[in-house]
Amino acid sequence: MTIDPALAPVTLRWAVRLLWGQAVAVGLVAAWLVFADLTAEATDLTSALMVTAFAIGxxxxxxxxxxxxxxxxxGARAPAIVLQLMLLPIGWFMIQGGLGWLGVPLIALGVGVTWLLVSPPTTRALGFE
Incomplete structure (x- = not known):
C-alpha cells in the first residue's frame, strides 16, 4: 500500500523519482550488456555474465x-544512500579517465539524491525524528 504522495514531502518524492530513473538507466545498460553477451565473438563468458548480473541486480x-x-x-534509506555514494568514486574515475562530461553529473546526482534522503523533511517523513 503506497501512502498518498501528496502527503510525502517534496524531497522524498524527488528522491524516489530519481532512484526509479537510475533504475531505468541501469536497466537499459543491463539490456545492452545482455545483447553484448549474446553477440560477442570472443569473450570471457564468466566475467561477462557476472558484470551483466551485477547491473541487473x-x-x-x-x-x-x-x-x-x-x-x-x-530501512530503505541507508541502502539507497550507499548506492548513491557509490556514484562518487565512479564519477571521479570517469573524470580522471577523460570522461568529465559524464563523471561530473554522476557525482552531482549521487550527492543530490543523498542530500534529498538526509534532508530534514525526508527524515521526519521516514520517522527518524
Missing part, C-alpha cells in the same frame, strides 16, 4: 528501494 535494487521509500520504509 543494481537496477532491481534501485527500483525496490524507490518503492520502499515511496511507502516510507525507513
Amino acid at each position: 543494481v537496477a532491481v535494487a534501485l527500483w525496490a528501494l524507490g518503492n520502499a521509500l515511496s511507502r516510507r520504509r525507513a
Whole structure:
C-alpha cells in the first residue's frame, strides 16, 4: 500500500523519482550488456555474465528501494544512500579517465539524491525524528 504522495514531502518524492530513473538507466545498460553477451565473438563468458548480473541486480535494487521509500520504509534509506555514494568514486574515475562530461553529473546526482534522503523533511517523513 503506497501512502498518498501528496502527503510525502517534496524531497522524498524527488528522491524516489530519481532512484526509479537510475533504475531505468541501469536497466537499459543491463539490456545492452545482455545483447553484448549474446553477440560477442570472443569473450570471457564468466566475467561477462557476472558484470551483466551485477547491473541487473543494481537496477532491481534501485527500483525496490524507490518503492520502499515511496511507502516510507525507513530501512530503505541507508541502502539507497550507499548506492548513491557509490556514484562518487565512479564519477571521479570517469573524470580522471577523460570522461568529465559524464563523471561530473554522476557525482552531482549521487550527492543530490543523498542530500534529498538526509534532508530534514525526508527524515521526519521516514520517522527518524
